Amino acid sequence: MAEMLELRVNGAAHQVDVAGRRKLLGILRDDLGLTGSKYGCGEGQCGACTVLVDGVAAKSCVAVASALAGREITTIEGLATGDKLHPVQQAFIDHDAMQCGYCTPGMVMAGAALVENNREPSDEQIVEAMQGNICRCGTYQRIVAALRQAAAAPTGAGDRQEAAS
Amino acid sequence: MKYDTSRARNPRSYDETDRFDIEPERYELFEGPRYQFEPDRRDFLKVLGGGILITLVWRAAEAQDGESGRRVRRSVLSAPQDLEAWLHIADDGRVTIYTGKTEVGQNIRTSLSQVVAEELHVPVESIAMVMADTNLTPYDRGTFGSRTSPSMAPQLRKAAATARELLVDLAAERLGVDRESLVAAEGAVRHEASNRSVAFGALAKDRKLTQRVTSDAETAAPEDWKVAGTPVAKVDARSFVTGSHQYASDVVRPGMLFGKVLRPKLVGATLESIDASKAEAMPGVTVVRDGDFVGVAAPSEPVARQALAAIEAEWKNPESSGEELYARLKRPQEDGGGGGFRRRSGGTRGSIERGMAEAKHRLQSTYAIAYVAHAPLEPRAAVAEWNDGKLTVWTGTQRPFGVQGDLAEAFGMSGERVRVIVPDTGSGYGGKHTGEAALEAARLAKEAGKPVKLVWTREEEFTWAYFRPAGVIEVDAGVDADGKLVAWEFHNYNSGGSAIAPLYEVANQKVQSHRSDAPLRQGSYRALAATANHFARESHIDQLAHAVGQDPHAFRLSNLKDERLRAVLEAAAKRFGWGSVAAEGHGFGIAVGSEKGSYVANCAEVAVDRTTGEVRVVRAVTAFECGTILNPLHLENQVEGAVVMGLGGALFEAIELEGDAVANPRFSRYRVPRFGDMPKLETVLVNRPDLPSAGAGETPIVTIAPAIGNAIFAACGVRLTSMPMVPKGVKV
Numbered sequence: 036m037a038e039m040l041e042l043r044v045n046g047a048a049h050q051v052d053v054a055g056r057r058k059l060l061g062i063l064r065d066d067l068g069l070t071g072s073k074y075g076c077g078e079g080q081c082g083a084c085t086v087l088v089d090g091v092a093a094k095s096c097v098a099v100a101s102a103l104a105g106r107e108i109t110t111i112e113g114l115a116t117g118d119k120l121h122p123v124q125q126a127f128i129d130h131d132a133m134q135c136g137y138c139t140p141g142m143v144m145a146g147a148a149l150v151e152n153n154r155e156p157s158d159e160q161i162v163e164a165m166q167g168n169i170c171r172c173g174t175y176q177r178i179v180a181a182l183r184q185a186a187a188a189p190t191g192a193g194d195r196q197e198a199a200s
Numbered sequence: 201m202k203y204d205t206s207r208a209r210n211p212r213s214y215d216e217t218d219r220f221d222i223e224p225e226r227y228e229l230f231e232g233p234r235y236q237f238e239p240d241r242r243d244f245l246k247v248l249g250g251g252i253l254i255t256l257v258w259r260a261a262e263a264q265d266g267e268s269g270r271r272v273r274r275s276v277l278s279a280p281q282d283l284e285a286w287l288h289i290a291d292d293g294r295v296t297i298y299t300g301k302t303e304v305g306q307n308i309r310t311s312l313s314q315v316v317a318e319e320l321h322v323p324v325e326s327i328a329m330v331m332a333d334t335n336l337t338p339y340d341r342g343t344f345g346s347r348t349s350p351s352m353a354p355q356l357r358k359a360a361a362t363a364r365e366l367l368v369d370l371a372a373e374r375l376g377v378d379r380e381s382l383v384a385a386e387g388a389v390r391h392e393a394s395n396r397s398v399a400f401g402a403l404a405k406d407r408k409l410t411q412r413v414t415s416d417a418e419t420a421a422p423e424d425w426k427v428a429g430t431p432v433a434k435v436d437a438r439s440f441v442t443g444s445h446q447y448a449s450d451v452v453r454p455g456m457l458f459g460k461v462l463r464p465k466l467v468g469a470t471l472e473s474i475d476a477s478k479a480e481a482m483p484g485v486t487v488v489r490d491g492d493f494v495g496v497a498a499p500s501e502p503v504a505r506q507a508l509a510a511i512e513a514e515w516k517n518p519e520s521s522g523e524e525l526y527a528r529l530k531r532p533q534e535d536g537g538g539g540g541f542r543r544r545s546g547g548t549r550g551s552i553e554r555g556m557a558e559a560k561h562r563l564q565s566t567y568a569i570a571y572v573a574h575a576p577l578e579p580r581a582a583v584a585e586w587n588d589g590k591l592t593v594w595t596g597t598q599r600p601f602g603v604q605g606d607l608a609e610a611f612g613m614s615g616e617r618v619r620v621i622v623p624d625t626g627s628g629y630g631g632k633h634t635g636e637a638a639l640e641a642a643r644l645a646k647e648a649g650k651p652v653k654l655v656w657t658r659e660e661e662f663t664w665a666y667f668r669p670a671g672v673i674e675v676d677a678g679v680d681a682d683g684k685l686v687a688w689e690f691h692n693y694n695s696g697g698s699a700i701a702p703l704y705e706v707a708n709q710k711v712q713s714h715r716s717d718a719p720l721r722q723g724s725y726r727a728l729a730a731t732a733n734h735f736a737r738e739s740h741i742d743q744l745a746h747a748v749g750q751d752p753h754a755f756r757l758s759n760l761k762d763e764r765l766r767a768v769l770e771a772a773a774k775r776f777g778w779g780s781v782a783a784e785g786h787g788f789g790i791a792v793g794s795e796k797g798s799y800v801a802n803c804a805e806v807a808v809d810r811t812t813g814e815v816r817v818v819r820a821v822t823a824f825e826c827g828t829i830l831n832p833l834h835l836e837n838q839v840e841g842a843v844v845m846g847l848g849g850a851l852f853e854a855i856e857l858e859g860d861a862v863a864n865p866r867f868s869r870y871r872v873p874r875f876g877d878m879p880k881l882e883t884v885l886v887n888r889p890d891l892p893s894a895g896a897g898e899t900p901i902v903t904i905a906p907a908i909g910n911a912i913f914a915a916c917g918v919r920l921t922s923m924p925m926v927p928k929g930v931k932v
């Protein structure tokens with residue numbers, strides 16, 4: 036039995052079938068074609084599927100979609116503003132903070148949530164915010180450096196949101 | 201379909217692994233390629249739309265380096281299948297390189313572009329790389345064994361140099377000037393004197409030229425490199441940070457279904473009975489049963505899951521020996537020539553007995569190495585599509601042509617009818633040499649008559665892939681009164697023979713690796729057994745240094761001759777500040793090693809909490825040397841990544857067994873390194889432009905574990921001899 040619901044993703048409304056306590060990740064990837072969010076474990080352990088829900092990092096593989104009506108969901112595809120990368124995206128490139136890149140979308144989203152709320156995170160705060168994201172290629176030190184840069188970037192998140200509104 | 205996992209369960213002996221530098225279980229690698237690649241070079245240009253084509257052939261000399269017996273055989277085969285890579289210059293000046301290598305995060309897409317840019321004198325951005333597509337790229341035996349940098353990079357440099365010289369010739373003809381008066385730069389050939397230049401594209405226009413790489417094509421010396429050897433950023437980084445890169449698991453085909461495979465509890469179980477009627481009754485669901493293979497294809501992933509759950513099946517599990525893992529491994533296997541390896545199983549020099557008679561100190565220890573998983577963040581995945589009896593599969597594998605052969609064999613068809621496309625993959629670490637997901641997806645797609653996507657769950661990835669072999673290592677060594685090594689006996693049971701030779705100068709030595717009857721499916725892994733063998737060797741050396749009352753760094757130096765080993769050891773010690781005194785509760789450790797032609801040393805600082813037993817690695821310095829550096833940025837990234845992965849195996853990573861079944865097949869129970877586990881990592885890259893480049897993806901993993909173990913001993917006096925060392929902390 037289909038159970039249709041409206042979800043807001045990257046600023047657009049979508050009618051999706053959320054029956055059977057479907058998780059957000061499958062809907063994003065298979066129904067909406069937003070394959071930037073990755074499957075890594077399906078149990079909230081690796082962070083490859085991280086998206087923003089009302090600006091807060093959430094693991095979409097365990098997020099029950101029916102609970103997300105009326106919330107603003109942002110995926111990696113919706114993070115940049117047009118051609119302009121979000122400071123966290125740019126910082127990942129600048130610091131070569133990836134190898135295979137499979138963890139990258141989730142890392143970038145978790146990192147974006149962090150720097151949008153804290154423009155001067157300490158290394159401990161970065162580790163705490165990112166502890167739920169695995170990079171099996173081991174680029175952690177580079178990601179920390181990238182997030183330090185992004186947090187300090189003048190075109191940080193706050194400005195971005197103002198610009199967008 | 202032949203769907204036989206049993207053959208993969210019984211790995212070939214590791215002697216061949218080490219001999220051929222490849223993973224053990226893929227005996228197919230010892231056969232010739234099934235796919236007879238016969239491009240007509242004219243056809244080829246028809247497809248590419250004219251221009252200039254430079255083809256790169258296997259060199260006979262290369263075949264003799266002892267690394268591939270197979271290549272020797274290939275080179276005497278008929279000419280057209282000797283291509284290794286090719287480079288095409290289109291009439292709009294676009295440069296495209298075609299290679300069967302795969303990108304799994306080691307950044308060869310960037311580093312290979314750099315070496316071509318260097319020789320061809322074009323910007324890196326103007327180069328496109330077509331990789332790992334069995335229809336578009338030449339045969340390649342796989343991306344592993346750290347072979348890309350030492351073999352593909354120099355070959356492509358030659359190809360690019362050949363192209364450049366050809367372009368200069370064409371320009372000389374066109375401009376009616378002497379070729380010596382011309383220079384190639386920025387994608388054009390310039391004649392300074394008359395201030396004229398012709399773009400590469402214009403020179404390639406309306407041509408249909410093919411040329412083989414000439415071995416005398418002159419390439420720039422590394423000292424003169426301007427693009428190669430520099431920190432060029434990952435060429436397609438943007439597609440990863442924006443989520444637009446399509447991995448195999450992201451591929452979508454029209455009408456595509458979602459597949460799932462029914463798994464028994466144990467690998468090797470056989471199907472006794474099955475009732476799939478409920479699943480078959482679900483709309484749009486196809487159930488496939490073929491031998492012990494049972495799978496479903498359904499219009500959506502949730503329906504596939506429901507269908508799978510609705511199948512009732514009885515399995516017969518294989519007998520478990522019930523024996524404790526390490527006891528089982530130590531019992532040599534009966535077949536295979538009496539237990540030991542037949543070839544290159546090790547060797548003997550001098551006489552252990554005589555050496556021990558000279559020894560003042562003698563020390564025996566047994567080291568144990570647990571099974572670990574690759575756990576690539578992208579699990580195995582494939583999308584398979586049949587069209588007119590032809591099969592196309594998108595999958596993440598390090599052996600596209602091997603998987604093509606597996607598919608052709610499984611479906612009884614010729615290789616030309618199978619196309620394998622490998623999108624840049626969510627890493628492998630030696631774990632994606634096989635094509636299970638490709639076979640499974642193809643089987644389902646065939647029956648369903650529609651494309652099928654199959655993505656392994658994390659649990660499947662942890663259970664149905666293969667593992668780095670567990671092992672037991674026994675070491676018996678003697679040192680004389682002056683602290684000189686005089687006897688060294690080393691036996692590795694099951695984990696393999698990579699880097700088993702002592703490195704140190706010892707007159708009397710015996711090293712041997714033994715095959716065992718192993719409970720799990722085991723195969724290649726970053727650096728193979730070199731990690732286990734370095735852990736045992738470098739822990740043991742440390743024990744000997746303490747036994748004779750010498751500083752572990754000085755003791756190593758006094759027993760090491762190899763100048764490259766000494767250089768990395770000293771570089772690491774210097775950066776670390778070896779010789780300073782550790783803080784209370786802290787300890788310093790050091791280790792050195794070599795594998796696959798590159799050299800590494802680690803110094804580590806750990807902090808041990810005496811009440812909780814918690815061990816924290818505070819700082820790790822890695823010195824690494826792999827000949828000429830192709831890209832320092834990505835090299836440092838690779839070194840750091842290998843050290844981080846090594847840290848996991850050193851401290852806490854282990855596959856736990858319940859009988860012969862994996863008991864911890866998820867990230868919540870199999871701990872991998874995370875942000876909070878990171879020490880301060882420092883890397884010293886030792887550049888040797890006078891030496892050819894060796895690969896770097898593997899070797900830097902090998903010495904971090906013993907450096908940490910030695911540091912733990914220095915901190916609290918406890919010698920840990922099992923990897924992982926502190927899954928639950930250390931008992932002080």
Ligand code: FES
Nearest residue numbers: 075076079082096
């Ligand atoms: S896939 Fe969601 S946390 Fe791993």
Ligand code: FES
Nearest residue numbers: 134136138170172
């Ligand atoms: S870059 Fe490969 S998992 Fe992070």
